[in-house]
Amino acid sequence: MNPVKKPKFETPISTEVAQKKADSIVVLMSLDEKLDLIKGHNSFFIKGYEKYGIPKVYLSDASQGVHIRESFLGLDLSDYALPKSVAFPNTLCLTATWNPNLAHDYAKSIGEECRAGGIGVLLGPGMNMYRNSQNGRNFEYMGEDPYLAARVVEQYVVGVQNTGVIATLKHFIANNTDYRRRASNSVVDERALHEIYMPAFKSGVDAGAQAVMTSYNLINGEWAGQSDFVINHLLRDELGFSNLVMSDWWSINDCKALINSGQDLEMPGGESMTNLKSYVENGEVAIEKIDLMCIRIIKTLAQMNFLDAPIKDNSYFEKFDQHEQVALQTAREGIVLLRNENNVLPITKDSDKKILLTGIYIDEIIYGGGSGEVKGYNKVTMLDALQKVYPNLTYKSEATDEDLKGADVVIVSVGTWDWEGCDRRFALTTEQEALVQKASTLNNNTIVIVNSGGGIRMNDWNHVKAIVYNWYPGQIGNVALAEVLTGVTNPSGKLPMTIEKEFSDSPAYGYVSEETSFLSDHKKYLDTSIPESELNRWSFDTSIDEAKDLLYDVEYKEGVLVGYRWYDTKNITPLFPFGHGLSFTTFKLDDVQLSSNEIAKSETLKVTVEVENTGKVNGATTIQLYVGEEKATIIRPVKELKAFKKVWLKAGEKKSIDLYLEQDAFSYWSPHTKKWETNAGKFNIYIGQSSAAIEAETKVTVR
Numbered sequence: 001m002n003p004v005k006k007p008k009f010e011t012p013i014s015t016e017v018a019q020k021k022a023d024s025i026v027v028l029m030s031l032d033e034k035l036d037l038i039k040g041h042n043s044f045f046i047k048g049y050e051k052y053g054i055p056k057v058y059l060s061d062a063s064q065g066v067h068i069r070e071s072f073l074g075l076d077l078s079d080y081a082l083p084k085s086v087a088f089p090n091t092l093c094l095t096a097t098w099n100p101n102l103a104h105d106y107a108k109s110i111g112e113e114c115r116a117g118g119i120g121v122l123l124g125p126g127m128n129m130y131r132n133s134q135n136g137r138n139f140e141y142m143g144e145d146p147y148l149a150a151r152v153v154e155q156y157v158v159g160v161q162n163t164g165v166i167a168t169l170k171h172f173i174a175n176n177t178d179y180r181r182r183a184s185n186s187v188v189d190e191r192a193l194h195e196i197y198m199p200a201f202k203s204g205v206d207a208g209a210q211a212v213m214t215s216y217n218l219i220n221g222e223w224a225g226q227s228d229f230v231i232n233h234l235l236r237d238e239l240g241f242s243n244l245v246m247s248d249w250w251s252i253n254d255c256k257a258l259i260n261s262g263q264d265l266e267m268p269g270g271e272s273m274t275n276l277k278s279y280v281e282n283g284e285v286a287i288e289k290i291d292l293m294c295i296r297i298i299k300t301l302a303q304m305n306f307l308d309a310p311i312k313d314n315s316y317f318e319k320f321d322q323h324e325q326v327a328l329q330t331a332r333e334g335i336v337l338l339r340n341e342n343n344v345l346p347i348t349k350d351s352d353k354k355i356l357l358t359g360i361y362i363d364e365i366i367y368g369g370g371s372g373e374v375k376g377y378n379k380v381t382m383l384d385a386l387q388k389v390y391p392n393l394t395y396k397s398e399a400t401d402e403d404l405k406g407a408d409v410v411i412v413s414v415g416t417w418d419w420e421g422c423d424r425r426f427a428l429t430t431e432q433e434a435l436v437q438k439a440s441t442l443n444n445n446t447i448v449i450v451n452s453g454g455g456i457r458m459n460d461w462n463h464v465k466a467i468v469y470n471w472y473p474g475q476i477g478n479v480a481l482a483e484v485l486t487g488v489t490n491p492s493g494k495l496p497m498t499i500e501k502e503f504s505d506s507p508a509y510g511y512v513s514e515e516t517s518f519l520s521d522h523k524k525y526l527d528t529s530i531p532e533s534e535l536n537r538w539s540f541d542t543s544i545d546e547a548k549d550l551l552y553d554v555e556y557k558e559g560v561l562v563g564y565r566w567y568d569t570k571n572i573t574p575l576f577p578f579g580h581g582l583s584f585t586t587f588k589l590d591d592v593q594l595s596s597n598e599i600a601k602s603e604t605l606k607v608t609v610e611v612e613n614t615g616k617v618n619g620a621t622t623i624q625l626y627v628g629e630e631k632a633t634i635i636r637p638v639k640e641l642k643a644f645k646k647v648w649l650k651a652g653e654k655k656s657i658d659l660y661l662e663q664d665a666f667s668y669w670s671p672h673t674k675k676w677e678t679n680a681g682k683f684n685i686y687i688g689q690s691s692a693a694i695e696a697e698t699k700v701t702v703r
């Protein structure tokens, strides 16, 4: 039985041929040429050498669409800027679809837009784990669970690379806060690295990713981008990655350490490389190490066929309309209905109810900021989308008590504007929180739409009847929102992270003092014209040189107990558990059967379960299978996601679903043997529609 077929990308040119080509070029290169190849060129390029047939290769961000850059720090990039690019819903929303096939189409669309723009390297996908709800970059990543993230990443990599574009797995590794990102030292044990932080990268490497970007932070005292442990040991030796490794932008301050670390490309071509030539000339740095870096860069480009075929292909512009449809489908499947009391939703199209819409991000589209920013075109705002379906809808940016009381339904739109380079508070701004409280107290039918790149505090929203997580919808996602509110689309998104009641419930709590004055620092580092209502984040980005004096530790005390693993084990009830998401129909799981009650360590276990749509409308749910060791010899989470399947069922329909558990579903990484181990014994198997809603339990014995 080998039903678990992992997606795999095959390079158009074989590694052997590419390697030979690279070897033959590097022997011809001068030292200066080599030193220029191993550092970025004009911020976003790998330098080209016409005489060797190496093209200049354009690298561009990022995970949720192509970031259009007209310029960068005074550098004119307008010749390379795409005239347009589709703004997709953010990748955390993509993960909330629990649909890896959709991740493939999403990534393929982005790859095709790269081809239209002549972009050879996409600087994504990002896959740092959601350990901290305040991380300003959670929106670009894939949630808290390594298994779920891994299934999205492998499809993403294959989707992008099959279009002929390199995918870059980033940021390796343990980069889980953006508060003073160059100064944060992740103090993390090896087991947590292996079980929580590396699996998404491993799946990307196994799927054939051609590039990896290291992270800004330090790992146990060493900056990741110049760490032998991180790159040579973890990435190259353990994960077997042999292609291009690049640093994150301006994250290197020691070129000798970089040369010895297994890094290939310093980006974006900073001052840290200035003295390298003299080090090579005086014998402090071996030329063989520089050669190896050049060989790996050229080999990667050669095996993608960049040396022999043009990257730019204008015919892909014709596919942008299709890409927009993939973006729409992502929003349809990614929007999460968190609460729906008294079935306040759906409200049918053309309803004569008096609907009042108020709050923020209604007549503008909100997206995550920084390098991952994609603004899109053809934008459909929430107001455009909802006015189309509700003729009696009134929009008031400032609603009075009378407005709120007088409406049949109030829709309040709230959210956070998450940014790279800073974290933001878990709680909404006081103004937004007050609006939710006021609306829901004055009006019994209050629905809140959340636009955010991660979890927010919703603990006091006792009077709110429905909560819809809209994430960052991209240019067309609000159409899906209108479909969900009207019931045309039955929501099927499930949370890819836990939403805790209070941030203090989270193991990440305490890394930045709540008292830290984020306002003044915001004013110092960011655009001061940003309205008060959005000043909800800390910004302390520093240069790597300044960072030396500002180093602080982020203690990963929880080890492997990240996300629901923590809340389960510590018996802390979150507000909304991992995997949670409602539908307008109901599903029932039944009749769980195992292919055997006892398996050998090398065997695959098949788990079959019946799932039935017991409601009146068609819909989809995700069957989630969690495994927990009954008598573990080391602290292990109560349960861990090890298989899942999204299932579409017509009203009344019943299907039998097969899920497969391979050996790695039972194993843990042992800090003693420094290997993956599986204990013989009993394992609990939990099946449900969220991590907290387990509907069936059984056991298997592993021999």
Ligand code: BGC
Residues within 6 Å of the ligand: 061, 062, 123, 170, 248, 249, 371, 420
């Ligand atoms: C970000 C990377 C990004 C790079 C290039 C950095 O600030 O951390 O994710 O790819 O800039 O834009």
